[in-house]
Amino acid sequence: MLLKDKVAIVTGAGSGIGEGIALRFGQDGAKIVVAEVDEKKGKATAAKLKELKADALVVPTDVSRVQDIDAMVAKSFQHFGRVDILVNNAGIRFASLIIEMPDEEWLKTIGTNLTGVFFCLRRTAAEMVKRGIPGSIVNISSVAGMRGIRNRAAYCAAKAGVISLTQVAALELAPHNIRVNAIAPGLIETALTAHYLTGTDPDSKMMAEKFAATIPLGRWGQPSDIAAAATYLASQESSYVTGTTLVVDAGLTAA
Numbered sequence: 328m329l330l331k332d333k334v335a336i337v338t339g340a341g342s343g344i345g346e347g348i349a350l351r352f353g354q355d356g357a358k359i360v361v362a363e364v365d366e367k368k369g370k371a372t373a374a375k376l377k378e379l380k381a382d383a384l385v386v387p388t389d390v391s392r393v394q395d396i397d398a399m400v401a402k403s404f405q406h407f408g409r410v411d412i413l414v415n416n417a418g419i420r421f422a423s424l425i426i427e428m429p430d431e432e433w434l435k436t437i438g439t440n441l442t443g444v445f446f447c448l449r450r451t452a453a454e455m456v457k458r459g460i461p462g463s464i465v466n467i468s469s470v471a472g473m474r475g476i477r478n479r480a481a482y483c484a485a486k487a488g489v490i491s492l493t494q495v496a497a498l499e500l501a502p503h504n505i506r507v508n509a510i511a512p513g514l515i516e517t518a519l520t521a522h523y524l525t526g527t528d529p530d531s532k533m534m535a536e537k538f539a540a541t542i543p544l545g546r547w548g549q550p551s552d553i554a555a556a557a558t559y560l561a562s563q564e565s566s567y568v569t570g571t572t573l574v575v576d577a578g579l580t581a582a
Protein backbone atom coordinates (compact mmCIF):
# COMPACT_ATOMS: atom_id res chain seq x y z
CA MET A 328 0.00 0.00 0.00
CA LEU A 329 2.49 2.63 -1.20
CA LEU A 330 -0.18 5.36 -1.44
CA LYS A 331 -2.38 4.55 1.55
CA ASP A 332 -4.85 7.41 2.24
CA LYS A 333 -3.24 9.71 -0.32
CA VAL A 334 -5.55 11.72 -2.61
CA ALA A 335 -4.58 11.80 -6.28
CA ILE A 336 -5.96 13.80 -9.20
CA VAL A 337 -5.45 11.91 -12.48
CA THR A 338 -6.38 13.82 -15.65
CA GLY A 339 -7.59 11.83 -18.64
CA ALA A 340 -8.24 8.86 -16.35
CA GLY A 341 -11.04 7.55 -18.57
CA SER A 342 -8.86 5.36 -20.77
CA GLY A 343 -5.40 4.05 -21.59
CA ILE A 344 -2.48 5.17 -19.44
CA GLY A 345 -4.59 7.46 -17.22
CA GLU A 346 -7.01 4.64 -16.44
CA GLY A 347 -4.09 2.30 -15.74
CA ILE A 348 -2.57 4.84 -13.33
CA ALA A 349 -5.90 5.47 -11.56
CA LEU A 350 -6.51 1.73 -11.05
CA ARG A 351 -2.95 1.07 -9.83
CA PHE A 352 -3.12 4.03 -7.42
CA GLY A 353 -6.48 2.73 -6.18
CA GLN A 354 -4.96 -0.71 -5.54
CA ASP A 355 -2.17 1.03 -3.66
CA GLY A 356 -4.62 2.68 -1.27
CA ALA A 357 -5.17 6.11 -2.85
CA LYS A 358 -8.44 8.01 -3.31
CA ILE A 359 -8.79 9.18 -6.89
CA VAL A 360 -10.18 12.27 -8.60
CA VAL A 361 -11.02 11.17 -12.15
CA ALA A 362 -10.65 14.44 -14.11
CA GLU A 363 -11.84 13.49 -17.58
CA VAL A 364 -13.39 15.36 -20.53
CA ASP A 365 -15.48 12.30 -21.49
CA GLU A 366 -17.80 11.84 -18.52
CA LYS A 367 -18.95 8.37 -19.62
CA LYS A 368 -15.38 7.07 -19.72
CA GLY A 369 -14.65 8.77 -16.38
CA LYS A 370 -17.63 7.03 -14.77
CA ALA A 371 -16.48 3.67 -16.15
CA THR A 372 -13.08 4.12 -14.46
CA ALA A 373 -14.79 5.16 -11.22
CA ALA A 374 -16.90 1.97 -11.34
CA LYS A 375 -13.72 -0.12 -11.69
CA LEU A 376 -12.19 1.76 -8.75
CA LYS A 377 -15.29 0.99 -6.70
CA GLU A 378 -14.80 -2.72 -7.42
CA LEU A 379 -11.28 -2.30 -6.00
CA LYS A 380 -12.86 -0.66 -2.91
CA ALA A 381 -11.11 2.63 -3.75
CA ASP A 382 -12.83 6.00 -3.27
CA ALA A 383 -13.34 7.92 -6.52
CA LEU A 384 -14.76 11.29 -7.50
CA VAL A 385 -15.53 11.95 -11.17
CA VAL A 386 -15.15 15.60 -12.18
CA PRO A 387 -15.89 16.28 -15.86
CA THR A 388 -12.94 18.47 -16.89
CA ASP A 389 -11.49 19.79 -20.13
CA VAL A 390 -7.84 20.52 -19.24
CA SER A 391 -7.58 23.04 -22.07
CA ARG A 392 -10.06 25.27 -20.19
CA VAL A 393 -8.68 27.11 -17.17
CA GLN A 394 -12.18 27.56 -15.67
CA ASP A 395 -12.70 23.77 -15.73
CA ILE A 396 -9.37 23.24 -13.99
CA ASP A 397 -10.02 25.80 -11.27
CA ALA A 398 -13.42 24.21 -10.57
CA MET A 399 -11.99 20.65 -10.62
CA VAL A 400 -9.14 21.45 -8.20
CA ALA A 401 -11.48 23.35 -5.85
CA LYS A 402 -13.95 20.42 -5.89
CA SER A 403 -11.15 17.91 -5.20
CA PHE A 404 -9.91 19.76 -2.10
CA GLN A 405 -13.50 20.34 -0.96
CA HIS A 406 -14.52 16.69 -1.35
CA PHE A 407 -11.44 14.93 0.05
CA GLY A 408 -10.05 17.75 2.25
CA ARG A 409 -6.60 17.47 0.62
CA VAL A 410 -4.74 16.54 -2.58
CA ASP A 411 -1.29 14.92 -2.30
CA ILE A 412 -0.67 13.81 -5.88
CA LEU A 413 -1.39 15.23 -9.33
CA VAL A 414 -0.86 13.21 -12.51
CA ASN A 415 -1.05 15.35 -15.64
CA ASN A 416 -1.86 12.64 -18.14
CA ALA A 417 -4.63 13.91 -20.47
CA GLY A 418 -3.31 14.27 -24.00
CA ILE A 419 -4.27 14.28 -27.67
CA ARG A 420 -2.37 13.84 -30.90
CA PHE A 421 -2.92 14.64 -34.57
CA ALA A 422 -0.83 13.96 -37.66
CA SER A 423 0.17 16.74 -40.09
CA LEU A 424 3.27 17.96 -41.82
CA ILE A 425 4.29 21.44 -40.55
CA ILE A 426 3.57 23.22 -43.84
CA GLU A 427 0.10 21.67 -44.04
CA MET A 428 -0.93 21.88 -40.37
CA PRO A 429 -4.20 23.77 -39.73
CA ASP A 430 -3.78 26.54 -37.11
CA GLU A 431 -6.46 24.88 -34.98
CA GLU A 432 -4.45 21.65 -34.77
CA TRP A 433 -1.37 23.41 -33.38
CA LEU A 434 -3.41 25.48 -30.91
CA LYS A 435 -5.50 22.52 -29.70
CA THR A 436 -2.48 20.25 -29.20
CA ILE A 437 -0.44 22.86 -27.32
CA GLY A 438 -3.59 23.96 -25.41
CA THR A 439 -4.28 20.45 -24.13
CA ASN A 440 -0.84 18.82 -23.90
CA LEU A 441 1.22 21.76 -22.59
CA THR A 442 -0.98 24.66 -21.43
CA GLY A 443 -3.35 22.17 -19.77
CA VAL A 444 -0.43 20.67 -17.83
CA PHE A 445 0.68 24.16 -16.78
CA PHE A 446 -2.79 25.21 -15.57
CA CYS A 447 -3.37 21.99 -13.59
CA LEU A 448 0.10 22.11 -12.06
CA ARG A 449 -0.13 25.80 -11.15
CA ARG A 450 -3.56 25.57 -9.54
CA THR A 451 -2.91 22.33 -7.62
CA ALA A 452 0.57 23.37 -6.45
CA ALA A 453 -0.73 26.74 -5.25
CA GLU A 454 -3.33 24.96 -3.04
CA MET A 455 -0.72 22.49 -1.76
CA VAL A 456 1.62 25.37 -0.85
CA LYS A 457 -1.18 27.33 0.82
CA ARG A 458 -2.13 24.31 2.96
CA GLY A 459 1.45 23.13 3.63
CA ILE A 460 0.90 19.74 1.94
CA PRO A 461 4.07 17.96 0.76
CA GLY A 462 3.11 16.72 -2.70
CA SER A 463 4.19 14.83 -5.77
CA ILE A 464 3.34 15.92 -9.30
CA VAL A 465 3.87 13.55 -12.23
CA ASN A 466 3.63 14.88 -15.78
CA ILE A 467 3.20 12.44 -18.66
CA SER A 468 5.53 13.56 -21.44
CA SER A 469 6.70 11.19 -24.20
CA VAL A 470 9.81 10.01 -25.99
CA ALA A 471 8.35 12.29 -28.69
CA GLY A 472 9.51 15.17 -26.47
CA MET A 473 13.10 13.93 -26.79
CA ARG A 474 13.22 13.08 -30.51
CA GLY A 475 11.72 14.57 -33.67
CA ILE A 476 8.96 12.56 -35.38
CA ARG A 477 7.63 13.44 -38.83
CA ASN A 478 4.00 14.63 -38.82
CA ARG A 479 4.05 15.33 -35.08
CA ALA A 480 5.46 18.87 -34.71
CA ALA A 481 2.81 20.13 -32.27
CA TYR A 482 2.86 16.93 -30.22
CA CYS A 483 6.66 16.77 -30.02
CA ALA A 484 6.94 20.48 -29.12
CA ALA A 485 4.28 20.15 -26.40
CA LYS A 486 5.94 17.07 -24.89
CA ALA A 487 9.38 18.73 -24.92
CA GLY A 488 7.73 21.70 -23.21
CA VAL A 489 6.39 19.38 -20.50
CA ILE A 490 9.94 18.18 -19.74
CA SER A 491 11.15 21.77 -19.43
CA LEU A 492 8.15 22.84 -17.33
CA THR A 493 8.81 19.86 -15.04
CA GLN A 494 12.37 21.04 -14.40
CA VAL A 495 11.36 24.64 -13.61
CA ALA A 496 8.45 23.55 -11.40
CA ALA A 497 10.76 21.15 -9.51
CA LEU A 498 13.11 24.04 -8.69
CA GLU A 499 10.36 26.44 -7.66
CA LEU A 500 8.40 23.92 -5.58
CA ALA A 501 11.32 22.12 -3.88
CA PRO A 502 11.34 24.59 -0.95
CA HIS A 503 7.70 23.58 -0.33
CA ASN A 504 8.57 19.86 -0.35
CA ILE A 505 6.59 19.31 -3.54
CA ARG A 506 8.39 17.07 -6.01
CA VAL A 507 7.76 17.35 -9.75
CA ASN A 508 8.82 14.66 -12.22
CA ALA A 509 7.90 13.52 -15.72
CA ILE A 510 7.54 10.16 -17.40
CA ALA A 511 8.44 9.69 -21.06
CA PRO A 512 6.60 6.58 -22.25
CA GLY A 513 7.65 4.81 -25.44
CA LEU A 514 5.06 2.85 -27.39
CA ILE A 515 2.10 1.91 -25.23
CA GLU A 516 -0.98 0.06 -26.48
CA THR A 517 -3.92 2.45 -25.99
CA ALA A 518 -6.62 4.18 -28.07
CA LEU A 519 -4.00 6.80 -28.98
CA THR A 520 -1.80 4.25 -30.75
CA ALA A 521 -4.49 1.82 -31.97
CA HIS A 522 -4.14 3.12 -35.53
CA TYR A 523 -0.54 1.87 -35.64
CA LEU A 524 -1.63 -1.63 -34.73
CA THR A 525 -4.95 -1.86 -36.56
CA GLY A 526 -5.08 1.12 -38.98
CA THR A 527 -4.66 1.28 -42.73
CA ASP A 528 -2.73 4.58 -43.06
CA PRO A 529 0.51 3.57 -44.87
CA ASP A 530 2.65 6.11 -42.94
CA SER A 531 1.40 4.76 -39.61
CA LYS A 532 1.81 1.14 -40.67
CA MET A 533 5.36 1.83 -41.82
CA MET A 534 6.14 3.50 -38.49
CA ALA A 535 4.51 0.67 -36.52
CA GLU A 536 6.67 -1.92 -38.26
CA LYS A 537 9.76 0.26 -37.88
CA PHE A 538 9.00 0.83 -34.19
CA ALA A 539 8.28 -2.82 -33.46
CA ALA A 540 11.58 -3.86 -35.01
CA THR A 541 13.51 -1.34 -32.94
CA ILE A 542 12.05 -1.90 -29.46
CA PRO A 543 14.99 -3.57 -27.69
CA LEU A 544 12.79 -5.46 -25.22
CA GLY A 545 10.74 -6.66 -28.19
CA ARG A 546 7.24 -5.67 -27.15
CA TRP A 547 4.85 -2.74 -27.01
CA GLY A 548 4.19 -1.42 -23.50
CA GLN A 549 0.96 -1.66 -21.51
CA PRO A 550 -0.65 1.10 -19.37
CA SER A 551 0.42 -0.96 -16.31
CA ASP A 552 4.09 -0.40 -17.27
CA ILE A 553 3.58 3.37 -16.99
CA ALA A 554 1.39 3.01 -13.90
CA ALA A 555 4.26 1.24 -12.09
CA ALA A 556 6.59 4.17 -12.86
CA ALA A 557 3.94 6.70 -11.80
CA THR A 558 3.43 4.85 -8.50
CA TYR A 559 7.15 5.03 -7.80
CA LEU A 560 7.28 8.78 -8.55
CA ALA A 561 4.08 9.51 -6.60
CA SER A 562 5.19 7.59 -3.51
CA GLN A 563 7.83 8.10 -0.84
CA GLU A 564 9.96 5.47 -2.66
CA SER A 565 11.19 8.41 -4.78
CA SER A 566 11.54 10.94 -1.96
CA TYR A 567 15.00 12.04 -3.22
CA VAL A 568 13.88 12.41 -6.86
CA THR A 569 12.67 15.68 -8.39
CA GLY A 570 13.02 17.44 -11.74
CA THR A 571 13.76 14.24 -13.62
CA THR A 572 12.18 12.56 -16.63
CA LEU A 573 11.91 8.82 -16.25
CA VAL A 574 12.06 7.20 -19.68
CA VAL A 575 9.88 4.06 -19.81
CA ASP A 576 10.37 2.87 -23.39
CA ALA A 577 11.84 -0.65 -23.35
CA GLY A 578 15.14 0.80 -24.60
CA LEU A 579 13.71 2.58 -27.67
CA THR A 580 15.69 5.80 -27.16
CA ALA A 581 18.84 4.09 -25.88
CA ALA A 582 19.87 3.40 -29.47
Ligand code: NAD
Nearest residue numbers: 339341342343344364389390417418469512515517518519
Ligand atom coordinates in the same frame (compact mmCIF):
# COMPACT_ATOMS: atom_id res chain seq x y z
P1 NAD B 1 -5.90 7.70 -24.63
O1 NAD B 1 -6.47 8.39 -25.82
O2 NAD B 1 -6.17 6.25 -24.43
O3 NAD B 1 -6.34 8.46 -23.30
C1 NAD B 1 -6.34 9.85 -23.20
C2 NAD B 1 -7.46 10.25 -22.24
O4 NAD B 1 -7.40 11.67 -22.07
C3 NAD B 1 -8.85 9.93 -22.79
O5 NAD B 1 -9.64 9.33 -21.77
C4 NAD B 1 -9.40 11.29 -23.20
O6 NAD B 1 -10.83 11.37 -23.14
C5 NAD B 1 -8.72 12.21 -22.21
N1 NAD B 1 -8.63 13.59 -22.67
C6 NAD B 1 -8.34 14.02 -23.93
N2 NAD B 1 -8.38 15.36 -23.99
C7 NAD B 1 -8.73 15.79 -22.75
C8 NAD B 1 -8.95 17.06 -22.18
N3 NAD B 1 -8.85 18.17 -22.92
N4 NAD B 1 -9.27 17.12 -20.87
C9 NAD B 1 -9.39 16.02 -20.11
N5 NAD B 1 -9.22 14.78 -20.60
C10 NAD B 1 -8.89 14.66 -21.91
O7 NAD B 1 -4.33 7.99 -24.73
P2 NAD B 1 -3.10 7.42 -23.89
O8 NAD B 1 -2.23 6.70 -24.84
O9 NAD B 1 -3.55 6.74 -22.66
O10 NAD B 1 -2.35 8.78 -23.54
C11 NAD B 1 -2.24 9.29 -22.23
C12 NAD B 1 -1.04 10.22 -22.16
O11 NAD B 1 0.14 9.46 -22.44
C13 NAD B 1 -1.07 11.35 -23.18
O12 NAD B 1 -0.57 12.53 -22.60
C14 NAD B 1 -0.14 10.84 -24.27
O13 NAD B 1 0.42 11.89 -25.01
C15 NAD B 1 0.89 10.12 -23.44
N6 NAD B 1 1.69 9.14 -24.18
C16 NAD B 1 1.10 8.05 -24.75
C17 NAD B 1 1.91 7.14 -25.43
C18 NAD B 1 1.34 5.90 -26.08
O14 NAD B 1 2.12 5.19 -26.76
N7 NAD B 1 0.08 5.57 -25.89
C19 NAD B 1 3.28 7.36 -25.54
C20 NAD B 1 3.83 8.48 -24.95
C21 NAD B 1 3.03 9.36 -24.26
